[in-house]
Amino acid sequence: MIDGAASTLAALVGELASERPPRYAALAARIRLLIADGRLAVGIRLPAERELASALQLSRTTVTAAYRRLREDGWANARHGAGTWTSLPAGTAYGAWAPALPTAGVLDLAHAAPAAPPEIVTAFTAALADLPRLLPGHGYYPAGLPELRARVAQLYTSRGLATTPEQILITAGALNGITVALEVLIGPGDRILIEHPSYPNALDAIRASGARAVPVAIDAADPAAVAADITRVARQTSPRLAYLMPDFQNPTGLLLDAEQRGRLAAGLHGSGTVALVDETLVELGLDITPAAPLAAFARADLAVTVGTLSKTFWGGLRVGWLRAEATLIQRLTAAAVRAQLSGPVLEQLAACHLLDAAEATLRAHRDRLRAQRDSLVCALGAALPSWQVPVPPGGLVLWCRLPAPISNALVDAVRRRGLRLAAGPRFGAGHAFADRLRLPYTQPIDVLRRAVEILAAVAGALPATDPGFAPSRLVV
Ligand SMILES: Cc1ncc(COP(=O)(O)O)c(C=O)c1O
Incomplete structure (x- = not known):
């Protein structure tokens, strides 16, 4: 408007x-x-x-x-x-959104976090063999192990975005990268444009930064509208930053093609907005390989890119990175060092080995995810035909539309039957998405089928209430 x-x-x-x-x-x-x-x-x-x-x-x-x-x-x-x-009302204070400890007999689909592939052990064995050459040194690498920075820079260069190791800061995962970027780039009262829905922990970090979130509705079925809508809102509100996921957006699966990325970058350029691009899921193209990074279309000082090995390999590694102009990387490193002087060396060596052998590991990972996604879609279609379940071309989750705004009630009910899920409103900045449910396909097929059985057993019995705008009822 x-x-x-x-x-x-x-x-x-x-x-x-x-x-x-x-x-x-x-x-x-x-x-x-x-x-x-x-x-x-x-x-x-x-x-x-x-x-x-x-x-x-x-x-x-x-x-x-x-x-x-x-x-x-x-x-x-x-x-x-x-x-x-x-404005947006305060909304529900959910607290930290972190995976719960594994509990016997409980199926946990609240988080989209795959199990580790066998290559993790191989990589750590090779890293241990490497370690002695580094032991004579002090072991502190504030911006990250030089060989890992070089490998990550090479990843970008091979994806069409020329990058030097000085443009990379190794972080403790993507979320750590996001919080470091917010600390450096955001001042109190600044606005941050967000896709709506979006990744809950990033929303929480944005809230904690003192910035005001400016949500823009996105629809994975209409990627062509995204650049125009974001540009329009950026022009109206002049946000300092835009937190974006152009590659299999969490939770919608939205994927932007090269032309759409170009238009989006040009739109943000117009308002001088820095794109904070979260590429956590970029390697998980199941039907399609994403276009070049959004940063390849943006002015160099208007793009900060976040990456991680958490979803391509394993969340337990805690290895991620930021990519930006070298001068900004120096400022980001200074901020990162305030909280953590340096990252663990063995993990970074293992990350180098994983990246060296990434192709085979990733091929198997994608094959497994594709089979799990298809089987979950199929089971939902058979057991819950009134749900709309768009099939994302990649990433880790389905973003289902329920026939009524029952997401919170459904999540409560299935929890009592031993199934943990995250309700739709978790992914919103206010009180939206009471009729949505995010279902990760990161677990084996038998677990996914069992989860659908539990959902089907309780879904029909829930009253079609509308808790979407009653904050007191937004309990996960
Ligand atoms: C979009 C997105 N960004 C960031 C993260 C956090 O990643 P990490 O475990 O590397 O901090 C996640 C994890 O689910 C995610 O889905």
Whole structure:
């Protein structure tokens, strides 16, 4: 929406005549929905009451009451003499989103974290044999082991983005890279554009950074709209950073092609927004290989890329990295060192061996994931035919649309039957996605089938309530 354009908002709100009275509550609910799913950006001015009333053919009192309701519920705030501005209510404080300890008899599909391949042991055996040559030194490598930085730089160069080792900082996984980048690039009150839905731990890190999240609704079925929508919202809100996953987005599976990446980078260039590109899932193309990194399309100082070995090899490695201009990498290293002087050497040596033999390991990993994905899709189709289950071309998860907003209730109910899942609202910045469920296909096929049996056994018995906008009921 163009700031202040009453007719644009009126078109988005649509016809209210069929809604249950009072009319002001229906109008507030429609606007709330537009903010929650990102069609209306956070932090923009709503049209003047008189203009919106005229565009919607409602009385001004109705619009005044609707705006008041939005303000009371946290979806808008008033700025003295400057109108009413969209905002997000605080939402549920979920706390840390970390995998639970394995429990006998419990199926854990709350996190998309594959088991380690056998090559991990081979890599650590080779790393141990390597270690003696490094033992005479002090063992501190604040930006990472030089040979690992060189290998990661080579990975980017081979993907079409020329990179030197000085442009790489080794981190303790992708999330660590994200928090280091936020620490350096974000100041209090800055805005960060996020895809909506998005990866919960990054959302949590963004919240903790003091930045304001500006959600943009994305739809994996419509990747062509993503660049235009993000560009529009970036122009309206001038975010400092945009946290993006162009390769099998978590949780939607969205994949942008080269042309879409080019348009997205050009759009962010227009608002001077730095793209913080999370490539955690980039190696997990099951039906397709992604285009060159988004950073290859962006101005060098407007792209920071995050990578990790957690999903390609194993989360237990805790090896990831940041890629940026060499001068920025120096600032990022200074920030990283404040929390951790240097990463573990043996893990980094093992990472070098894993990368050297990556092709065969990854081929087997992708084959396994493809078979698991297909079998989960098939089981869901047979047992829960009313669910919409788009098949992502890669990544680790399905993002299912449920026939009613029952995600939280469903997750509660299956937990009592020994199945752990993450409900849709986990992936939202406000109170959206009560009708979505993320299902990882990282477990063996028999576990996935058992999970579908449990889901099917409880799904039909749940009342089709709408807890989406009642924060007190958003319990995972
Ligand atoms: C999109 C995305 N980014 C980052 C991470 C965190 O990765 P790491 O374990 O390397 O910190 C995950 C893990 O699930 C993820 O899905």
